[in-house]
Amino acid sequence: MNQKGKWMTLLFLDSFLFILALSTNITPLYFLVMILSFYIYKNGNAVLFKEYDERKKQKYEEYKVVQDAAKEVIRTGNLLKKKKEL
Incomplete structure (x- = not known):
């Protein structure tokens, strides 16, 4: 078995x-x-639960990348400046 x-x-x-x-x-x-x-x-x-844990870890890593990018945009204010230019 x-x-x-x-x-x-x-x-x-x-x-x-x-x-x-x-x-x-x-x-x-x-x-x-x-x-x-x-x-x-x-x-x-x-x-x-090996497969489940791997999928959960991958989703968390993707979430972390998006979260870091959002923090960077908020910190630098680039998103707001680009919006004003349009």
Whole structure:
């Protein structure tokens, strides 16, 4: 089984245990779900959500470029001067 399959199986098991804990109200099961969730978050997040994290990082970098350009235009006032010339 590949890495993503392993983490998806653990995530499915954790979701199932969470629903079981809610329906049966067994307190130790809540703690097991919390520990398993934390383990999945710390070790499996990079494998499960790799594509999503890359897209999010790329969008943030594009946003940062636009934000820096807007700051530069506001700081220098070039946009307002060009508008007055037209």
